[in-house]
Amino acid sequence: MYVVMNELKVPDEAKDMMKQRFGKSAESMKEVEGCLEFMFLEQSAENGKLIVFTKWENEEAYQNWVHSDSFKNAHKEKRESKEKSPATGNELSEFTVVYHT
Numbered sequence: 001m002y003v004v005m006n007e008l009k010v011p012d013e014a015k016d017m018m019k020q021r022f023g024k025s026a027e028s029m030k031e032v033e034g035c036l037e038f039m040f041l042e043q044s045a046e047n048g049k050l051i052v053f054t055k056w057e058n059e060e061a062y063q064n065w066v067h068s069d070s071f072k073n074a075h076k077e078k079r080e081s082k083e084k085s086p087a088t089g090n091e092l093s094e095f096t097v098v099y100h101t
Helices: 012-031 059-066 069-080
Strands: 002-009 035-042 050-056 089-096
Touching: 002 059, 012 035, 012 050, 012 069, 050 059, 059 069, 059 089
Parallel strands: none
Antiparallel strands: 002 050, 002 089, 035 050
16 A cells, blocks of 8 residues: 655635635545545644545555546646636655554
């Protein structure tokens, strides 16, 4: 199993917009081969983090998705959109699951 967490740096005033954006794409992740779980997390603390958490069958499944046309098209649409992303940065972390119960 493989886990990827993408911590988004988003100003507080733009968090609702980001939650809406990811809410729209969350349903489509059910159709991605090898994706076991998708969560969009919001930390409850003031200035809390927003994290995209995905769990995959293995690293290959994740890499296949990252290099897929659907991934590229989804991100291309956002880049070409007149609506600029409110995220000011991100930090991507990838993990191989050693133990899972």
